[in-house]
Amino acid sequence: MEQPSRGTDLERLTVALLGNPNTGKSTLFTALAGIPTRVGNYPGVTVEEKLGRLTHRGRAIDLIDLPGTYSLAPQGPDERVAVDVLRGGQAGVPRPDVVIVVADATNLQRNLFLATQATELGLPLVVALTLFDIGRRRGRSIDTCELSRRLGCPVIPVAAPLGEGLADLKDAMLAASEGGPPTPLALEPSRIADHRPAAARDAIRRYALIDRLLAGIIRDDAVRRLPEDRIDRLLTHRFWGTLSFAAVMLALFSSIFWLAAPLMDLISAGIDALSERLATALPPGAVRDLVVDGVLAGIGGVVVFVPQIALLFLFIAILEGCGYLARAAYLMDRLLVGVGLSGKSFIPLLSSFACAIPGIMAARTIENRRDRLLTILVAPLMSCSARLPVYLLLCGAFVPDVAVGISWLRLPAVVLAGMYALGVLVAAAVAWAVSRTIFRGPPQPFVMELPGWRWPQAAVVLERAREAVWSFLKNAGTLILAVSVVVWAVSTYPQSEPRIAADVAAERASLAARVTDAGLPEADREELAEELAALDTPAGLEAARRGAIQRGSILGRAGRFVEPLVRPLGWDWKLGCAAIASFPAREVVLGTLSVLYNLPPEEAEGTALERRLKAARWADTGKRVFTLPVALSIMVFFALCAQCASTLVVIGRETQSWLWPVVTFTYMTVLAWLGAFATYQFGTRLGW
């Protein structure tokens, strides 16, 4: 459709940006088109599609940012998409009218590999020589006129961050759209017989062509030592480099773990304030409950992730912009390759200790499809900050505070560290096993460019963070909200007033009977008396009613239904119920337990829940529910389970398939159950 009208002033022009990764292509895109009009995935593949718009001399131009590509003999889905778009074979994307080859002026030989291939596309071509300013600072001068003559297409030097050359580039785009494609640059036939495949022969001859093309064109004056050369030597030094790496990663982790915390608290406080105002403004009833406890709480549960996602992507974009991201992958590769991952998995996995959601999103920086999927699959096993309250409560309440070997090394701290280690070890084992079975395949080339050091561009960095936050809210947020509303509904309905009254009366009778039981220890009877007295206060009665509603809801019944499944883990039905209720997010488990134990949900953070759990006993045997093996089994379960709907939704969105969230949920739940089972059974046998 576009073809016949090429050259008409009224028609939109479609221009594609083609280039190697790390060539300043994103910077150029932002400089030309600003904020993209569309960011998404090409249909059926997890390859990012980025479109922008600009107008030049009255002509509207659609700009396509193609995935970074080393060669037009594609390897991997990203490169295949780029080639498909250029050939006009990508559904929904018009064949470009003009191709801009983005070539890094500081790395011209390798960048011309793609540029010379592009002369064979049969499309009008413009070469943009990016990072020209950096080349200049290094004392490099390039005879662009001669290069343009030899390539047969315009060559425009640009320094996108400085805005140099952009107008020339836009003029060249318009001019190229009027003209025809360049004459394809022919490769000289090999002089020697070669057994290699066509693509390999082609590569060797193409570099010979590039050597001829560049002969006499580049002049490097005495290479001046630049500050970045000193920085490079420091940052790649065996000792100082490793030390700086640790410092950078610590800064990254602290920013998403601690820096995000006040922002997240602010969001929670805002949502709380809003729900309080709505609660007083709306008449009591089902609608108010739905709006306040269902929808608003759900929105809070989505927005609360924004600070972490924004901070992590800011950080990643800065590291990527200055060239450190590739070096981080280089430094860590050996550690991860042994278990079937790659160096690029490091930052996504590290981030997952704060929260799996930004971590899984950060896996976008892994170009290799197999490595990316495997990283996403094991990322939720890293103990995120939502598990910490569960660990802290159970470690504090049920793990005896005794020294382990040294006086300052206390058992609760060891158990806590053990939970973090458990996640890492299981993730390593899973990655190792999956990479050697399901994901087995031909070896994937690991060839990674270590780009030169440069200053990150603020516009690119901000755009990256904005895009990550926006895609999370738009794609995952709505679904997470829907899931939390559904879980709220099944934990609140059905309600019947007589049943609630009967449940509260039964609780009262049971408490009254046990409070005088001389067989119980003094502390337990005190707790029971307090619980009984609380029933006569309005707040206590309200809490008991909420408990009754939850116990009688679909969820409460499901808890009783799954009791046979959780009995081997040492759990009672209330624990089973709390585990199911924590599906939207693990941290919900404490709030649910509070409600089930007739406490207001806010008590989850206080010591009241701890005391009540300690006093809880089995109805049939009268033995305590919460023993050390049970506490450990709960912790192991929560360390390994996938009770986080948001994570599963994000996995679905990032992999463009609902298969992977199902796989993740299944394998993690099975592992969590087995781990909890083994822990409880061992612990009980050993008499803990």
Added chain:
Amino acid sequence: MAVAVTTLDDVGAGETVQVADIQGDDGVAIRLLEMGLTPGIAVRVVGRAPFGDPLELEVRGYRLSIRRAEAARVIVDAA
């Protein structure tokens, strides 16, 4: 005495060698050639990552990182 073939993974940090050939004809070999490791080109081994793998190379004026397994396919001559 058989003439030992030197591959890039045997080359010490700081040394410069010349690529003689790339073994194999799969995607890995093609990508190594496409990245500029063509017969005749000079390559400097800049260093190795702290755990000994991967390698950092300088070729055609830029820095490239490849794993030892891939470097073992690059047959080199002393420059």
